Amino acid sequence: MGDISRRDFIKAGAGALVLGSAAAACKSGSGVKAGDTEVSEGMPLRTNPNTGDKVSLLGYGCMRWPMKRDEAGNEVIDQEKVNEMVDYAIEHGVNYFDSAPVYLQGQSEAATAKALSRHPRDSYYIATKLSNHRGFEPTYEAGVAMYRRSLAFYDTDHIDYYLLHNVPGMEAFRQRFLDNGLLDFLLKERAEGRIRNLGFSFHGTERGLDEILALHDTYHWDFCQIQMNYVDWNHGNYSARYAYEELVSRGIPVVIMEPLLGGRLSSVPVPVAERFKEREPSRSVASWAFRFVGTMPGVLTALSGMTYMEHLQDNISTFERFKPLNEEELEFLEEMAGLISNYPLVPCTGCQYCMPCPYGIDIPSIFKHYNSSVNSGLIAQSTEQKDFRKLRKAYLTSYDKAVETVRQADHCISCNSCVPRCPQGIRIPRELRRIDNYVESLKQETF
Amino acid sequence: MLKKTRIALAAVFFVGITLLLVGIGQQWWGWMAKLQFLPACLALNVAVIVALVLLTFVCGRIYCSVICPLGVYQDLVLWVRRTLGKFQMKRFARRAAKAKAAGKPVPKLERRLGKTFGYKPEHKALRYGIWGVFVLCLILGIQVLVALIAPYSAYGRIVTSIVNPVGWVVPLIAFLTLACVTYLAWTDGRSWCNNICPVGTTLSFISRFSLFRMAIDESKCISCGKCYKNCKASCIDGEAHKVDCSRCVVCFDCVEQCSEGALKLRFAYGSKPAAKAVPAPAAAPAPAEPVAPSEAKESASEAPDAGKRAFMLGALMAGSAALLHAQEGEKTDGGLAAILPKKAPKREQRLVPPGAESAKHFYKHCTACQLCVANCPNNVLRPSTDPGHLMQPKMDFDRGFCRPECTNCSQVCPAGAILPITKEEKSMIHIGRAVVDYDLCIANTQGVDCGSCASHCPAGAISMVRKVKDDRQSPLIPSVIEDRCIGCGKCEYLCPSRPISAIHVEGLVSHIKE
Numbered sequence: 001m002g003d004i005s006r007r008d009f010i011k012a013g014a015g016a017l018v019l020g021s022a023a024a025a026c027k028s029g030s031g032v033k034a035g036d037t038e039v040s041e042g043m044p045l046r047t048n049p050n051t052g053d054k055v056s057l058l059g060y061g062c063m064r065w066p067m068k069r070d071e072a073g074n075e076v077i078d079q080e081k082v083n084e085m086v087d088y089a090i091e092h093g094v095n096y097f098d099s100a101p102v103y104l105q106g107q108s109e110a111a112t113a114k115a116l117s118r119h120p121r122d123s124y125y126i127a128t129k130l131s132n133h134r135g136f137e138p139t140y141e142a143g144v145a146m147y148r149r150s151l152a153f154y155d156t157d158h159i160d161y162y163l164l165h166n167v168p169g170m171e172a173f174r175q176r177f178l179d180n181g182l183l184d185f186l187l188k189e190r191a192e193g194r195i196r197n198l199g200f201s202f203h204g205t206e207r208g209l210d211e212i213l214a215l216h217d218t219y220h221w222d223f224c225q226i227q228m229n230y231v232d233w234n235h236g237n238y239s240a241r242y243a244y245e246e247l248v249s250r251g252i253p254v255v256i257m258e259p260l261l262g263g264r265l266s267s268v269p270v271p272v273a274e275r276f277k278e279r280e281p282s283r284s285v286a287s288w289a290f291r292f293v294g295t296m297p298g299v300l301t302a303l304s305g306m307t308y309m310e311h312l313q314d315n316i317s318t319f320e321r322f323k324p325l326n327e328e329e330l331e332f333l334e335e336m337a338g339l340i341s342n343y344p345l346v347p348c349t350g351c352q353y354c355m356p357c358p359y360g361i362d363i364p365s366i367f368k369h370y371n372s373s374v375n376s377g378l379i380a381q382s383t384e385q386k387d388f389r390k391l392r393k394a395y396l397t398s399y400d401k402a403v404e405t406v407r408q409a410d411h412c413i414s415c416n417s418c419v420p421r422c423p424q425g426i427r428i429p430r431e432l433r434r435i436d437n438y439v440e441s442l443k444q445e446t447f
Numbered sequence: 448m449l450k451k452t453r454i455a456l457a458a459v460f461f462v463g464i465t466l467l468l469v470g471i472g473q474q475w476w477g478w479m480a481k482l483q484f485l486p487a488c489l490a491l492n493v494a495v496i497v498a499l500v501l502l503t504f505v506c507g508r509i510y511c512s513v514i515c516p517l518g519v520y521q522d523l524v525l526w527v528r529r530t531l532g533k534f535q536m537k538r539f540a541r542r543a544a545k546a547k548a549a550g551k552p553v554p555k556l557e558r559r560l561g562k563t564f565g566y567k568p569e570h571k572a573l574r575y576g577i578w579g580v581f582v583l584c585l586i587l588g589i590q591v592l593v594a595l596i597a598p599y600s601a602y603g604r605i606v607t608s609i610v611n612p613v614g615w616v617v618p619l620i621a622f623l624t625l626a627c628v629t630y631l632a633w634t635d636g637r638s639w640c641n642n643i644c645p646v647g648t649t650l651s652f653i654s655r656f657s658l659f660r661m662a663i664d665e666s667k668c669i670s671c672g673k674c675y676k677n678c679k680a681s682c683i684d685g686e687a688h689k690v691d692c693s694r695c696v697v698c699f700d701c702v703e704q705c706s707e708g709a710l711k712l713r714f715a716y717g718s719k720p721a722a723k724a725v726p727a728p729a730a731a732p733a734p735a736e737p738v739a740p741s742e743a744k745e746s747a748s749e750a751p752d753a754g755k756r757a758f759m760l761g762a763l764m765a766g767s768a769a770l771l772h773a774q775e776g777e778k779t780d781g782g783l784a785a786i787l788p789k790k791a792p793k794r795e796q797r798l799v800p801p802g803a804e805s806a807k808h809f810y811k812h813c814t815a816c817q818l819c820v821a822n823c824p825n826n827v828l829r830p831s832t833d834p835g836h837l838m839q840p841k842m843d844f845d846r847g848f849c850r851p852e853c854t855n856c857s858q859v860c861p862a863g864a865i866l867p868i869t870k871e872e873k874s875m876i877h878i879g880r881a882v883v884d885y886d887l888c889i890a891n892t893q894g895v896d897c898g899s900c901a902s903h904c905p906a907g908a909i910s911m912v913r914k915v916k917d918d919r920q921s922p923l924i925p926s927v928i929e930d931r932c933i934g935c936g937k938c939e940y941l942c943p944s945r946p947i948s949a950i951h952v953e954g955l956v957s958h959i960k961e
Contacts, residue, residue: 063780101779103780104779105782134780355780356781356783357783360786362783406786407783407786410903411941412899413899414898414902415895416896443850444852
């Protein structure tokens with residue numbers, strides 16, 4: 001899908017807009033008209049056609065809560081900050097909170113529930129998942145227990161949005177939900193109202209998505225969560241455009257994850273950032289990414305994993321004066337996506353699914369450090385370069401600071417156990433080797 | 448003027464060598480370490496030895512006052528004491544004046560902090576006894592005693608133990624050395640240099656006959672005693688008007704003190720200067736001794752050691768607790784898996800750095816000054832705690848490996864234990880050979896597809912072979928092609944088997960150059 005022309009992109013984007021409106025899957029709330037450049041006031045709300053839920057266009061992804069060390073030195077969620085941010089979010093109209101039993105070493109649901117319990121149950125929608133895809137035996141009992149544990153965490157009798165977590169295709173679906181009878185159980189729960197919307201989150205290939213969507217007539221998916229942003233629209237390792245269009249054509253509301261690629265679309269290469277700033281000096285780089293997904297009418301909500309209050313405030317200001325993108329701006333974003341894809345960045349979103357690496361490698365930190373050097377233009381090309389010594393020193397010292405020596409790329413043994421876990425399909429050992437080779441060239445000064 | 452020059456030069460050397468031992472600025476003051484007497488002797492660095500002998504022959508033991516960092520450290524200790532004494536006297540004088548004005552009895556000064564010296568005869572038996580034992584140890588290769596009292600080694604040990612302590616044995620010895628030297632300097636000036644220090648004694652043989660010696664012009668001397676009261680070497684015999692030049696470290700303190708200009712560095716083999724009265728050079732008494740502020744800074748940097756260690760211990764405990772927690776994380780996302788710290792394996796044959804040629808050559812020349820340890824950026828070199836090679840450096844690969852582009856230790860070594868090599872030469876020197884322990888290799892025990900050692904080997908010395916020949920199902924295990932291995936330790940460092948690596952490097956009796 002990579003080599004689509006700009007014209008096609010526009011056509012596709014505009015087509016999607018029309019498609020979305022025509023399907024009327026999600027009626028836009030509070031004055032947002034698809035393709036319109038009218039600025040809305042207050043948090044835009046989208047209507048779920050199945051239940052009539054008014055969902056805020058900005059949803060809270062609970063995979064990136066701030067962490068701290070407790071007295072015993074364990075890494076735990078900083079509950080105080082979570083409470084503050086949840087309060088602020090709800091106060092500003094955010095009402096969709098998406099968590100999963102496996103997030104943040106298993107601590108996310110409890111922390112999210114704790115913060116939400118301080119608000120009336122009808123002021124927010126709970127989204128959580130059946131994460132029976134790693135470590136767990138995919139048995140009926142284990143799955144039901146996980147579901148019941150979520151109900152208990154939130155101290156509620158119903159979950160608004162329940163997802164089959166990370167379904168890449170038919171084979172995994174059959175193994176994890178069909179053969180063991182878990183899907184039947186969940187359909188029964190939906191029928192009895194304890195699950196208000198049943199859907200799935202998707203990471204995989206176009207073919208995998210086709211396989212699952214083919215079951216729509218049988219099971220009726222109430223919603224689907226996909227990765228979508230202006231880079232993955234045409235330039236990702238799967239086509240977000242294809243996924244979006246397929247869902248909208250079936251009238252399935254789309255929940256967006258990684259609208260910002262784990263922050264990668266807020267810290268873009270400096271020359272690209274400058275292009276954004278030339279157009280909108282006072283708007284953040286991240287705001288463009290949110291406006292892109294928000295412009296798509298089939299989108300029910302766009303999840304953002306906001307770690308800091310500053311992220312939350314910036315995103316809320318983007319949505320509170322939401323300005324959909326026009327065709328010219330969509331064209332501009334496509335150009336930027338092409339530019340970003342030309343940098344040797346590792347497409348890691350820092351989701352931590354690969355972690356813990358059994359050999360102790362700190363994979364996301366290594367990639368983050370490398371990407372930030374690429375973005376800042378601090379990657380050396382040759383020893384002849386005028387500022388080579390400076391670049392060498394800068395990379396090596398910041399690398400040691402960012403990642404403990406025994407957790408650096410050179411310690412990877414290429415056991416490949418991380419590869420199937422990566423939702424971005426990154427060949428992690430190969431990328432680690434690439435970074436280690438770069439580090440070795442810096443150290444030995446051979447290019 | 449002479450004294451000020453001496454202090455300025457001493458400050459330069461002292462700061463330079465200290466920074467060198469901290470690991471800073473090898474390219475700027477690396478030469479200062481090469482000027483150290485004992486390392487130069489062990490390195491058979493003829494040019495330096497001849498230069499130092501000539502220097503001493505011309506004007507006495509200036510070496511001890513300027514070049515030797517331990518000597519300068521003792522001056523620093525004494526300067527602290529003298530300064531405190533001066534403050535005490537000033538305060539006392541103020542109080543006395545006040546009391547006098549008020550008509551009260553003048554209070555008595557109980558204990559004077561300042562130090563007054565006096566002439567002491569040479570402790571010949573002690574001095575030459577220690578020197579004899581030292582030389583004997585040097586010849587017999589009893590390295591522990593050599594490293595213990597050699598001044599530069601002692602100083603190096605002290606600095607590295609403060610900046611980057613490894614284990615407890617060497618820091619303990621360093622602390623005891625520091626305590627001993629400080630005590631002697633505080634109570635008795637240069638007593639250590641003139642009784643214990645083997646380098647001081649060696650130089651004294653020459654300085655006894657040096658061309659220019661400190662001498663008292665009897666015709667000018669008014670026997671005020673200022674000179675010997677301020678002589679930290681206790682070598683001025685005021686009654687006989689003689690200076691023992693075997694102990695004089697040419698610090699010019701006495702010259703500065705003498706209001707009559709009676710003390711001078713004089714040519715010892717010319718006519719007696721009795722009659723010719725030389726006009727006194729600007730010998731205005733300088734009450735406050737200017738010592739470079741950087742010297743004071745150096746001594747201040749010794750304090751935060753304990754705090755740092757406590758902090759590190761705390762961080763370590765916190766870290767290990769977090770690691771325990773992470774082990775439960777197999778079923779959830781995120782967190783870091785526990786990593787057991789590596790332990791160095793037992794090596795049958797000792798490893799010594801490229802450039803050392805052989806363990807034998809290395810240990811014969813090494814004075815355990817710790818300079819290579821301080822300048823090893825890869826955490827490979829550390830002081831040994833084995834009784835036979837106490838404080839001399841050894842190589843281990845638990846925290847890093849001997850990187851191909853680094854020749855730091857060979858560049859800094861002042862004793863010729865590690866001879867200078869270039870980066871290109873290094874790649875052709877074999878210092879050891881990797882040995883695989885198949886009982887620990889995870890490819891063998893856990894059936895994991897690893898090959899980390901083979902893929903990282905810079906010499907291409909490891910190939911992965913089937914455990915059972917021709918059986919495609921059997922795991923790939925590493926095997927070392929002996930003559931390709933250079934012993935850099937990268938395989939050992941990156942081996943995932945913990946705490947003991949499944950592959951480790953054994954030293955070669957003699958290094959092989961391709």
